[in-house]
Amino acid sequence: MTATERRATARGRLASAAGVRNTPARTPPALAVTALGRDGDTVRLTLAVPGAQDLVVLVAPRDGSPAWGVTRHLALRYEGAALAPAQERALRLLALRLRDVPFRTLADNAPDAPGSASSSTGPDVPFDPETAQDVVTVDTWGNPDRWRTFLFRREFQRNASSAIRLAGRNVVEVSHGESECEYATPRIDGRTMSLYNYPWVRPLEEGPRPASDGSREARRLPSHVLTDLRDAHIITGGTARLEAVLDALAPRTTRDDLVLVKSTCVPRVIGDDMEGAVARWRGLGEIRYDDVFATEPTGVVSELMARAIASGARKRSKGVGASLAGLAAGRPFEELVGLLRDAGIAVRSALLPDVDLRVAAAWRTSTVQVLVPNPYFRKYYEQVFAPLGMATATPPAPYGVAGTRTWLEAVARACGRFSAMRRAWRAAEARIAPALARLRREIAGLRLGFVVGPGEVAALFDPLEMAGVPALDVAVELGFGIDLLVFEEPVTAADRSARFPARRAARGGPQAEACGSDVGPSIPPQLAGAVAVYRFGDRAALDALLRSAPCAAIYSDLYADERVLAAGKAPFSLQLFEPGLEGALRTGERLLGACRLPFFRKYGGT
Amino acid sequence: MAAVRVERIVFLGKGGIGKSTILSNLSTIYARMGRRVLFVGCDPKRDATMLLTSRTDIPTVVDQLVRHNEVRAESVLLRARSGIDCIEAGGPEPGVGCAGRGIARMLEFFQESDLLAKNRYDTVLFDLLGDIVCGGFATPLRRGFGQKVFIVVSDELMSLYAANNIARAVLNCAPNGVVLGGLVANLKDATADEKLIGRFARLLHTKVVGTLRRDPALRRAEFKRLTIAEYAPRSATTATLRRLAQAILKLDPRKLRVPTPLDDRTFYELSRRGFA
Numbered sequence: 001m002t003a004t005e006r007r008a009t010a011r012g013r014l015a016s017a018a019g020v021r022n023t024p025a026r027t028p029p030a031l032a033v034t035a036l037g038r039d040g041d042t043v044r045l046t047l048a049v050p051g052a053q054d055l056v057v058l059v060a061p062r063d064g065s066p067a068w069g070v071t072r073h074l075a076l077r078y079e080g081a082a083l084a085p086a087q088e089r090a091l092r093l094l095a096l097r098l099r100d101v102p103f104r105t106l107a108d109n110a111p112d113a114p115g116s117a118s119s120s121t122g123p124d125v126p127f128d129p130e131t132a133q134d135v136v137t138v139d140t141w142g143n144p145d146r147w148r149t150f151l152f153r154r155e156f157q158r159n160a161s162s163a164i165r166l167a168g169r170n171v172v173e174v175s176h177g178e179s180e181c182e183y184a185t186p187r188i189d190g191r192t193m194s195l196y197n198y199p200w201v202r203p204l205e206e207g208p209r210p211a212s213d214g215s216r217e218a219r220r221l222p223s224h225v226l227t228d229l230r231d232a233h234i235i236t237g238g239t240a241r242l243e244a245v246l247d248a249l250a251p252r253t254t255r256d257d258l259v260l261v262k263s264t265c266v267p268r269v270i271g272d273d274m275e276g277a278v279a280r281w282r283g284l285g286e287i288r289y290d291d292v293f294a295t296e297p298t299g300v301v302s303e304l305m306a307r308a309i310a311s312g313a314r315k316r317s318k319g320v321g322a323s324l325a326g327l328a329a330g331r332p333f334e335e336l337v338g339l340l341r342d343a344g345i346a347v348r349s350a351l352l353p354d355v356d357l358r359v360a361a362a363w364r365t366s367t368v369q370v371l372v373p374n375p376y377f378r379k380y381y382e383q384v385f386a387p388l389g390m391a392t393a394t395p396p397a398p399y400g401v402a403g404t405r406t407w408l409e410a411v412a413r414a415c416g417r418f419s420a421m422r423r424a425w426r427a428a429e430a431r432i433a434p435a436l437a438r439l440r441r442e443i444a445g446l447r448l449g450f451v452v453g454p455g456e457v458a459a460l461f462d463p464l465e466m467a468g469v470p471a472l473d474v475a476v477e478l479g480f481g482i483d484l485l486v487f488e489e490p491v492t493a494a495d496r497s498a499r500f501p502a503r504r505a506a507r508g509g510p511q512a513e514a515c516g517s518d519v520g521p522s523i524p525p526q527l528a529g530a531v532a533v534y535r536f537g538d539r540a541a542l543d544a545l546l547r548s549a550p551c552a553a554i555y556s557d558l559y560a561d562e563r564v565l566a567a568g569k570a571p572f573s574l575q576l577f578e579p580g581l582e583g584a585l586r587t588g589e590r591l592l593g594a595c596r597l598p599f600f601r602k603y604g605g606t
Numbered sequence: 607m608a609a610v611r612v613e614r615i616v617f618l619g620k621g622g623i624g625k626s627t628i629l630s631n632l633s634t635i636y637a638r639m640g641r642r643v644l645f646v647g648c649d650p651k652r653d654a655t656m657l658l659t660s661r662t663d664i665p666t667v668v669d670q671l672v673r674h675n676e677v678r679a680e681s682v683l684l685r686a687r688s689g690i691d692c693i694e695a696g697g698p699e700p701g702v703g704c705a706g707r708g709i710a711r712m713l714e715f716f717q718e719s720d721l722l723a724k725n726r727y728d729t730v731l732f733d734l735l736g737d738i739v740c741g742g743f744a745t746p747l748r749r750g751f752g753q754k755v756f757i758v759v760s761d762e763l764m765s766l767y768a769a770n771n772i773a774r775a776v777l778n779c780a781p782n783g784v785v786l787g788g789l790v791a792n793l794k795d796a797t798a799d800e801k802l803i804g805r806f807a808r809l810l811h812t813k814v815v816g817t818l819r820r821d822p823a824l825r826r827a828e829f830k831r832l833t834i835a836e837y838a839p840r841s842a843t844t845a846t847l848r849r850l851a852q853a854i855l856k857l858d859p860r861k862l863r864v865p866t867p868l869d870d871r872t873f874y875e876l877s878r879r880g881f882a
Binding site for chain 1: 636668671675697698699702703704705707708711720777778780863864865866867869871872875
């Protein structure tokens with residue numbers, strides 16, 4: 001494409017972005033852009049003005065400097081002396097059209113002006129997809145990179161705190177908010193996780209079992225209360241509603257009870273005085289307020305956990321025991337506890353994501369505390385468990401066959417039961433071997449796809465960046481191949497050739513390249529043989545790649561991601577991954593099911 | 607018979623500048639001109655409706671919502687003197703909740719009940735809070751609600767600063783068909799710099815459509831819970847208000863220019879020179 005053609009294309013894209021018609025200069029409409037270029041922090045537009053001279057408009061990011069006019073993001077200036085009325089009209093119309101357009105959208109669509117500083121040295125503010133990636137959230141609709149975002153780690157971070165539930169010691173959790181939050185907020189239970197809460201996978205919280213003395217039931221003390229804000233409360237303020245709930249709870253509480261008030265989005269937005277309501281409460285039990293949407297955990301849960309641990313026995317119990325943090329209750333937990341038991345290790349306490357304060361009291365009776373690596377629990381580990389001075393093991397999370405073995409052996413070694421664990425492992429492995437072999441035969445040849453930015457590749461292979469789940473290790477161990485679809489900033493053909501000499505063309509499809517290019521170092525050597533890298537530079541190329549890449553299922557944190565469905569493929573997410581040996585089998589079955597699902601091939605593809 | 611254009615008029619301006627007083631008078635004048643007037647109060651103080659109805663127990667949309675979880679037109683529409691219909695959004699107690707959501711909810715009620723249906727009213731006047739501090743307060747500037755915006759100003763700096771901010775909101779809402787009709791000068795004393803307001807208006811690419819001067823009769827009328835158009839119909843102020851009412855009707859929204867609000871730095875720099 002020649003420079004002139006590039007400019008013409010760019011003008012078209014700008015016109016589209018700004019809603020400006022772009023027509024030949026011979027018959028200029030009310031507003032026509034006849035030239036466009038970028039020079040550093042300024043985009044230079046030439047407007048053809050009917051009945052007046054062309055007007056050169058300089059558009060820059062809005063920074064408070066004097067300008068002819070400003071829009072939400074831009075400052076508009078013009079070249080020349082006083083404006084003719086027709087020029088002024090054109091300028092006003094342009095300002096109106098550009099009123100919501102960010103400078104970057106303009107700049108990205110404007111070719112470098114000839115002779116400009118940026119034309120010879122490249123953009124002076126290089127686009128950094130990683131920086132952009134950090135701010136992308138599910139609801140960042142306007143983000144220019146959203147079309148290529150499939151990993152929404154920030155949402156997980158935000159929801160992790162709200163997933164931690166207190167139980168025991170007659171705890172009442174009061175969620176201050178409206179009911180839709182309860183349906184939309186995903187739970188982290190160690191194996192199911194996506195941005196959609198499936199009630200059939202994880203039923204809505206029913207609260208802890210009633211205490212054995214039955215007093216809680218007798219007092220009709222609920223475990224979880226929602227203030228259920230309605231429209232009127234949002235207008236008039238929800239603090240009174242929260243106080244009413246707390247007042248209703250007050251006569252039912254005793255000195256042994258703990259009421260934990262947790263915020264949700266709406267009361268934060270409307271400025272409800274939740275801490276004030278908590279301070280004014282006159283119930284008998286203890287009451288605390290926890291802002292679960294704070295960027296970092298507030299420390300309230302940590303404090304309660306630490307106190308519960310401190311209130312328990314300080315001495316080790318007889319026999320070998322372990323206290324586990326970061327493994328959610330459920331089938332995988334039971335299996336791992338059973339395998340440890342087979343090796344003579346008793347699990348005496350388990351905390352996070354559910355926090356039963358009664359269970360916490362037994363924490364220090366164990367030989368060792370085992371902390372399952374999870375980025376969302378890091379603060380709790382630092383605040384609660386590190387200061388205890390106990391023997392601590394932090395092996396990689398027990399996902400997949402090898403991962404489960406490594407984890408069990410590490411725990412056993414820390415407990416001095418390594419040999420016993422080897423025996424227990426052999427028996428367990430033998431039990432699943434036939435099913436695993438069958439599964440691997442069925443999986444052979446299937447591939448899973450992941451769409452990432454270049455700086456995200458390393459994160460994809462780092463469990464701490466993936467909610468603690470070593471998803472790619474597990475997938476490769478089960479026999480899946482991995483297709484990495486990597487976004488690449490458009491570069492010139494010469495640059496591209498220089499940067500990626502090893503690439504090869506896929507059959508009739510987009511270009512693929514062997515590992516060993518610039519993303520190669522981010523891929524662990526043991527997985528490199530299973531990984532193929534494909535590149536795309538724009539939405540059309542991504543859509544084509546989603547269809548043509550060999551992978552049968554594609555990772556997305558978005559439920560029913562339309563980009564994947566439109567390609568005739570099934571989306572999958574961390575929700576399918578489960579810890580433990582049996583969990584590895586179930587994970588494989590689920591991924592296999594996603595790959596084999598014919599529905600989207602038949603009905604989703606275009 | 608030619609269809610009568612529905613006038614959808616919005617008054618904005620710094621708190622205490624006189625919006626409600628002017629708008630309640632304009633409502634009275636329009637009603638006396640034979641127009642079917644709906645006065646929409648978007649200020650939790652609900653003072654304009656108090657003036658128009660001589661009542662203090664003004665039911666509001668928010669009250670209805672809190673008490674009955676639904677809003678019925680017959681419960682919130684008040685018939686004021688001169689046949690003006692009034693409706694007030696109401697709002698939370700000071701310092702709590704979200705008044706903006708209350709206004710947005712009232713406009714949802716308008717849509718649910720088809721209150722602004724054709725031929726029901728030909729003049730709808732919106733009395734908004736002084737500062738458009740959030741999207742909720744700007745909902746009357748959405749498509750189908752307010753159209754001609756007028757900003758009440760004095761020659762005080764913060765009043766003009768608020769006006770500049772409001773012009774920004776008008777610019778943002780221009781795609782909804784919202785236009786800036788002009789500034790209405792409400793001068794507090796005889797020494798007020800009227801020319802300064804004119805210069806500021808030119809910077810915004812608008813004009814001053816009316817100028818009101820201090821009139822003790824206005825205060826006396828308010829204590830009597832009357833508009834000055836009722837209390838002193840032959841006064842100079844009433845005559846000015848009548849001229850303002852006519853000027854507003856004459857403005858063709860299609861011919862009004864998009865405002866050019868200043869950025870803060872420019873505003874303060876120019877204010878030092880009296881916006882010259």
